[in-house]
Amino acid sequence: MKNYDPKVIEKKWQDFWDEHETYKAVVEPGKKKFYPLVEFPYPSGQGLHVGHPRPYTALDIVARKRRYEGENVIFTMGWDAFGLPTENYAIKNKIHPRVVTEKNIANFKKQLKSLGFSFDWSREINTTDPKYYRWTQWIFLQLFKQGLAYKEEMPVNWCPSCKIGLANEEVVGGKCERCGAEVKHRRISQWMLKITAYADRLLEGLNHVDFIEPVKIQQRNWIGKSVGAEIHFKVKDTDTVLNVFTTRPDTLFGATYMVVAPEHPIVKDHRDMIKNIDEVDAYIAEVEKKSDFERTELSKEKTGVALQGLWGLNPANGKEIPIWISDYVLMTYGTGAIMSVPAHDERDWEFAKKFDLPIVPVIDGGNVEEAAYVDIHAGHMINSGFLDGMEVEEAIQKMIEWITEKGLGNRQTNYKLRDWVFSRQRYWGEPIPLVHCDDCGWVPIPEEELPLELPEVENYEPTDNGQSPLAAVEEWVHTTCPKCGKPAMRETDTMPNWAGSSWYYLRYTDPNNDEALAGKDALEYFMPVDWYNGGMEHTTLHLLYSRFWHKFLYDIGVVNTEEPYQKRTSHGMILGEDGGKMSKSRGNVINPDDIVNLYGADTLRTYEMFIGDFEKSVPWSDNGVKGCRRFLERVWNLAENVQPGDAYRKETEVFMHQTIQKVGYDYEHLKANTAIAQLMSAVNLFQKVGVNAAEFKTFLILLNPVAPHITEELWDICKLGGYLCEQSWPIFDEEKTIEDVIEVPVQFNGKVRYKITLPREATKEEAFEAMHNDENFAKQTEGKTVVKEIYVPGKILNVVVK
Template structure:
C-alpha cells in the first residue's frame, strides 16, 4: 500500500468542505452555541509565517470537537487591513493601498485554506470595507456624543521618516518600530478616547473572567491603580508643585523633588533660573526618547538641578532642591514627584548619582539598597508627629494632618492614560466629524455613513505633519450639519486599533445594514466563549476592545458587559537557533514549504505537538519528519481492519482512557499530551493482530481535529457512512478508565517509607501481606510492635509501630 499522498487528498477535502459548507455557522438559535475566536491577522505582503498556524490550529481543534459534540460553532476569520505598513508600501511602489490590501488578502486566504482550518468563510470581514467601517464610525459618533472623544493639544511621538504620530507602544529604542526612523516629540492636536473613565471597571471585572493569570496581571499593572494622596509642595516662587504618592508616611524623608523636563514651571520662571541653557539642552535630549525608554527602571539616572528655585517640604518646612529628570513624565500623575531616596530604589540611585541627602524614615528598610518598606511591621522614625507609629497608622495620621492644613487630599491615581486616537495618514477610517466656526466639532448625520475615503493622487503625509487628506480641498470643504454654515472635515484618520476593537461583534451578523449586529444575534452568540491571542496584545487590543464593549453595553447596544469569557495566549515559534524568526536572522520557516513537502496535517500536528502551547519553542525539522512518520503509520492501519461494533477486550480499557485523556487535553491547551496519548494507542494497535471498526472509528474521530484531511480520507476509504464532520465525539465509560492496580503509599507512623503495587479492590490484609515483603518496610518494623493499621482502599496504608 502506498503512503499517504497529501497533495491530492488535502486539496480534495478542502474542496468538499467548501462545497458542503461543513463549517457554516447557522442562525439556528435553538441549538447550543460555541464561539471560539482567534485574532484576525494584518494581511501583510509577506504572507503567513509558521507562527500563525499555531493559535489558529489550536482553536480549530476546539471548534471541530465542539461541532462533533453537537454545538452550533461560530469560528470565523477576517482582516485587520487598515494600517501604516500597507500605506508605506503603497507610497514606495505607487500602488493604491486598497489594491495592495486586496492582493495581500488573496495570498493570506489561500494559505489559510491550505491549512484546512474550519473557518466559516461566509462571514469573512474586512476592516477596510465601507460596509464595515460604517459601524466603526458609528461607534465613534456614539463615543463623541457621550463625551468620551475629545481633542487635546499634546506632545506625541513623531516618526521623522513615516511622518506620522506613533503610540508609545510603537516606539522601540527611540526609533519607529515599523521603519526604524528617528522619533522625536512634537506638539499636535489629537483626538483622544477617555478610556480612563473605565479604569476601575476594566480592573474589577477581570475577577469574573476565565483569563490566564498572566493576562490579568499585565492588564492590572498597565492600568496601574494606586490609592494615595496628592500633596502640595510650595516653591520659593510661590508656585505649588503637586505630587501624588502612595506613601505619605515617608514625607519627612523627601529630601529633593524631581519634575518633568516639560514642566511649565521652567517656562513660567525662565527669568529666575540661572542655568536655563542646561535645562533646555536636557529637555531636547528627552524629546528624543519614548515614554517607555524614559521610565525604564534599569537605565542610567540623568538630570539637571534647577538653579534659582527651590521647594519647601510641607512636613519639615525645609528648603529642598528641585531637579528635572526624564523619568518623570508630564503625562503621568502631576509631572512632579517627592523623592524619598531612603525607601525607593530609583530615588536612591538618583541620590547616589548626584550626592543628594538620604534619610531613613521607616525602620527595618535596607536603606543601602533603597528598599521600599511597605509592611505593617515597619516603624516610622525621624518623622516628628508620626514617630513610633507603624506604617498603616502613620499613613492615616499624616494624611489627616496634611488635609487639615490644606496641603493634601486623598486620591486614587492610574497609570493608564487616555487613548490617542488620531493618525495623520490616509489609510484609515475617516473621522465622521466637521469643524464649524459657529458650532465647534459636529458629527455628520448617521444617514451619511459611511464617510468613505476619497481618491488621492499621493498618499505621502504632508511636510507639516497633516494627513494627505488635508490637501483635498473639495473633500474637506463642506457644510455644518447643525447650522448649515461652511465647515471643514476632520482630516485625521482613526488608528488601526479602531476596527479591531469590535470585529468579534460583526462576525455575529456580518451583513446587517441596519446595525453592526442585531440584538437577536448578539443575545445568541455573545460573549465569545474562548479567545486566544498573543501576549503582545494584552495591553493594546485586548484592553481597547474591552473598553469599547463596556461602552456599547452602557448604551444598550450589546448584551454583555464583557466581550470574552475566556482568554488564553500562545507562545512564539522560534527559529531552530532559538531566536525570534526574522528575515535578517535567516531563520524564517515558510509554512507553504512544509505543506508542500509534508502536508498540512503534518504541519498542524507538529505545531500542536512541539511543546507546551503557552510557551515559546524552537522549530525543529527533524520533529516535523517524526510527525509525518506517525501519520504514515496511522494511514497503514487501514490494511488490517476487521468488523466489530464494540471495543475488543484487550483494548477496551486503553480506548476509554485515551478518549478521556484526549477529550480533557484538547480543552486545556495540552495538545502535545493528547497527541502523545494517540501515539501510545497507535503503538498498542500495532501490537495486536488486528483492530476492529469501532476502534479505528474512535481513533480517527479523536485524531480528526488535529489532522482532518487524512482522517476524512481514511473514513471514506474504509467505507464508513457520511463524513467525520457529521459524527459524534466519542464518550468514555468512567468505570472503564479505573486502573485494575494502583501505586499505594505505605507509611510508618505517618511518614511514607515505600510504595506497593496493589489491586484497586485489595483488602487491608492484602496490603499488609504485600508491605511485609518490602525490604524498606521490614527495616522500619523489624523488632517493633504494630499497634495500629490504617487502610484507605486504593489510596494509603499506614502502619503505627512503637
C-alpha cells in the same frame, strides 16, 4: 488500498465542506452555542508563516470537538487590513494600498483554506470594507457625542520613519514597534479617546473573566492604579502651587527637595526668578532629544539642574526645599512634579548623594549614609512631628486626614494608564467622520451619511509637516457644516488600525447587517466570546482597547455583556530551527505552503500541535515534521486490516476508554501534544492486537480535530456510515478506565527488586502467593531469613530479610 496522497484527499474534503456549508453557524435559540475566537491576521505581502497555524489549529481542535458534542459553534476569520505595513509597501512599490490589500487577502485566504480550518467563511470580514468601517466610524461618533473623544495638542511619540504619532503602547524600548526607528517627541493636535474614564472598570472586570494570570498581571500593571494623596507645595514668594501625587504621604516630613519635569510650566512662568536660566535652558534642550523610555530608565546616570532662586515649601513643617528639574520626571505621568524622600527611595537617594542634597530618615532603622531604605513598609515613624511612633499604615491615614483638614491636599487615586492617542497622519485608515466649522467647532457628519469613504488619491505618501496626505485632497477636505451650512473642513487624520480590531468579534455575529453593527438577536445569542486565544504582545494594546470599546457599547445599550471575552489564553512562538525568532533577515522563515506541498496539511497541523507545550516557544524541526507524516501513514495503513465489530474487545476496552478520557481532556486544556502521543500509542496497540470497526471509528473521531482530511477519507473508505463530520463525540465510562490488572513493585529491605502483575482486587494471600511464585523471590531470599512480609493493596509488597 491506494497510497496516502494528501494533495488529492485534502482538496476533496475542503471542497466538500465548502459545498455542504459544513461549518456554517446560524442563530438557534435553545441550542448551546460556543464562540471560540482567534486573532484575525494582518494580511501582509509575505503571506502566512508557520507561526500563524499554531493558535488557529489549537482552537480549531476545540471547535471541532464541541461540534461533535452537539454545540452550535461560530468559528470565524477576517482581515485586520488597515495600517502601516500595507501603506509602506504600497509607497515603496507604487501600488495603491487597496490593490495591495486585495492581493494579500486573496493569498492569505487561499493559504488558510489549504489548511482545512473549520471557519465559517460566510462570516468573513475586512476592516477596509466601507460596509465594515461604516460601523467603526459610527462607534467613534458615539464616543465623541459622549465626550470620550476629544482633540488636544500634546507631546506625542513621533516616528520619523513612519511619520506618524504613536500611542505609548506602540513604543517598545524607546523605538517604534512597527519599524524599530528611534522615537522622537513632537507637539501635535491629536484625537484622543478617554480610556482613563474606564480604568477602574477595566481593572474590576478582570475579576469576572477566565484570563490566564500573566494576561491579568500585564493589564493591571499597564493600568497602574495607585492609591495615595495629592499634596500641595507652595513655591516661595509666588502664587504657584506644585501639586504632587504620592502613595506614601506618611513620609512628607522626609521630603528634602522637589523634582519637576523639564517641560513643567514653572520654568516658563518664572524665568525671571531663575538665576541659572541659561544652564536650565541648555539642559532642557538635551532632554528633548531623549525618548520617554530613555528618560525613565532606572539604570542610567542621574542628571538634573537646580532651579536656583525657586524654593518649595514643605507643607508638613514649612521648611524651604530646593526645586530641581530632571529628565526622569515626565509631564505626561502624574502631575509632572514629585516630592523626593531620599532616605526611603532608592532613586531619590542616588540623586541626593550625587548632588549633595539633605537626607532625613522618617522611619526607624538602617543607615542612610550607606544605602537607601528599600523596605519602608515596616517600622515606626521618627522625625515626623505628630506622626512619631505610629506604624506606617496608621501614619498614612493620619497624614491624609491632616492635609485634608488643613487644605494642603486630599486623598487621591492615580493611574499609569494614559488616554489613547487615536490619530494617524496617514492615508490608509478609516476617515474620522467629523468636520471643523469656524462657528460650530467640531461637528459629526450625519449618521445616515456613513460610511465616509476614503477618497481615491494619486499621492498617499506621508508628509514631513505632520499632516495627513488627505489634507492635499482639497475637493474632499472642503465641505459644509452639517449644523449651520457654512463652509467647513473635514478632519484629515485617519484612525489607527486598532480601531477596526476593537470590535471585529461583534461583526462576526452578523456580518451583513446594514442597519446596525450587529443585530440584537445575534448579539444576545452568540455573545460573549467564550474563548479567545491570542499573542501576549497584544495584552496591553488590542485586548485592553477592545475591552474599553465593549464596555462603552454596553453602557449605551448596544451589547448585552459588560465583558467581550470570557476566557483568554495565549501561545508561544514557533522559532527557526536555529532557535531564533523567524525573520527574513535571518533566513529562517518557514512557509507553510512548502510543508503542505511536501507533506500535506494534516501533517503540518499534527506537527504544530505535537511540537511541544502550547504556551511555550519551540524551535521548528524538519525531522519532527517527517515523524508526524510517518504517523499519519501508519494510521492510513491501519484501514487495510479493520475487522468487523460493533463493540470494543476485551484486550482494548480499558485502553479505549482511557484514550477517550485523556484526548478529550487534553484538547480542552490545549495539551494536544499529549493527546497526539496517546493516539500514537493507540496505533501501536492496534498494530499488535488488530483493530475492529468500533475501535477504528472512535480512533478516527478522536484524531479528526487534529487531522480532519485523512480521517474523513478513511471513514469514507472503510464505509463506517455517513460522514465523519456528522458523528458524535465518543463517551467514556469512568469505571472502564480502570485497569483490571496492575503492576506492583516488590521491595526487599526498602529497595525495589522486581515487579509482579496482580488482579486489582487481589487479597493479601493472593499477593503473597504471586510474589513467592516469581523466580526472583528465591534469588532475593537465598541464604536469608524472611522476617516480615507486608502488602499495601494496589501499591507495594515489602519483604524484610536478614
